[in-house]
Amino acid sequence: MPGLPLAPVAPEIFEARFVAVEPVSQDGYVLRLEPLVSTAAPAPSQFYMLSLPERLQPLLPRPFSIYRVEGRELHFLIKRQGPATRAYERLAAGDRLRLVGPLGATWPEPEPQIPTVLVAGGVGLAPFPLWIERALARGMAREKIRLVFGARDARGLYDLERLRTYGVSLDLCTEDGSVGERGRVTDLLSRAFASGAIDASMRYFSCGPDPMMAAVQRFLAGVERERSTSIATWFSLETYMACGLGVCNGCAVPVDPACHGDWPYAKACLHGPVFESHVLAPGALEGAHG
Structure with missing residues (x-):
C-alpha cells in the first residue's frame, strides 16, 4: 500500500x-x-x-x-x-x-470558482499572504476568499495594514476583545455558518497553534455530522524540526495508517507541513507531535 x-x-x-x-x-x-x-x-x-x-x-x-x-x-x-x-x-x-x-508540501492551488476560507491564529498567518496573492493574480474574486484571523490579544494580530490591502473578507477576533470581535476563530466560524456567509461546499485551510487547529478540526467535524456532508480541509502544522530533510525524525506526526502504507507516522518536513484533515490521526492536533 x-x-x-x-x-x-x-x-x-x-x-x-x-x-x-x-x-x-x-x-x-x-x-x-x-x-x-x-x-x-x-x-x-x-x-x-x-x-x-x-x-x-x-x-x-x-x-x-x-x-x-x-x-x-x-x-x-x-x-x-x-x-x-x-x-x-x-x-x-x-x-x-x-x-x-x-x-515542504503546499496548499492546494487556488481554484477561482471554489470559495476558500483561511483560518489563522497568531503567527500561523505566515503561509497565507503568498497564497492570497497567487489566487488574486490568477483571477480569483476577492469575495471568494475569507481570512479568519484570531489571537489572544492585539499583539498577535500581525501586519493588519497589509492584509486590508488585499480586499478579501477579513474577520478578526481576540480573546480579550482588544481588536475585532471578542472570542476565538471558532466563534467567528460558527456565526458565519449560521448566517450563510460560509458553507460546507467551500475549502478550508488552517494554520496556527495546535489547540486552535484542533478546535477548528472539531468544529468542522461537528458541521459534517450535523449536515451529513464532508468538508475539504487542510492544516499546515507548526512542527519543530532540526533538519527539514527527513533525517532527524524530530517532526513525526501521527497519521491514519490506512493513508500511509500502514505506517502510523508521517514526517512534517517530507509529507507536510500541509495535511488533509482526514489523514491526521485522532489527537494529532492536540500537541502530540513535534
Whole structure:
C-alpha cells in the first residue's frame, strides 16, 4: 500500500544577506532577506531552514514558512519569542544567513470558482499572504476568499495594514476583545455558518497553534455530522524540526495508517507541513507531535 506523497524535495543551500526588519506588531516582525544567488521560487506554505553560519547560537537551524516574495527578497513573518528570533532581529545590514529550501508540501492551488476560507491564529498567518496573492493574480474574486484571523490579544494580530490591502473578507477576533470581535476563530466560524456567509461546499485551510487547529478540526467535524456532508480541509502544522530533510525524525506526526502504507507516522518536513484533515490521526492536533 503506498504511503503519503512526498513533498517535492529539491532544496537548495545558499546564503542570503540581511536586508531589514519590519515591525508588524508589538511582538512580531518581517525578516527581509536577499539571496546571494539565483534560487527557486517558493510556493505558498513551503518553508526554509534558517541559520547563522558565523555564530554558535542558535546552534540548530530554525524552520520558517515563507511569508511573501518581493522582487528578489524572501520575507519571513517571525514572532519574537526566543534567542533565535531575537538574534535575527539584531542583525546588521549585510550580515549573512544560511538557508535551506524551499521545503515542504503546499496548499492546494487556488481554484477561482471554489470559495476558500483561511483560518489563522497568531503567527500561523505566515503561509497565507503568498497564497492570497497567487489566487488574486490568477483571477480569483476577492469575495471568494475569507481570512479568519484570531489571537489572544492585539499583539498577535500581525501586519493588519497589509492584509486590508488585499480586499478579501477579513474577520478578526481576540480573546480579550482588544481588536475585532471578542472570542476565538471558532466563534467567528460558527456565526458565519449560521448566517450563510460560509458553507460546507467551500475549502478550508488552517494554520496556527495546535489547540486552535484542533478546535477548528472539531468544529468542522461537528458541521459534517450535523449536515451529513464532508468538508475539504487542510492544516499546515507548526512542527519543530532540526533538519527539514527527513533525517532527524524530530517532526513525526501521527497519521491514519490506512493513508500511509500502514505506517502510523508521517514526517512534517517530507509529507507536510500541509495535511488533509482526514489523514491526521485522532489527537494529532492536540500537541502530540513535534
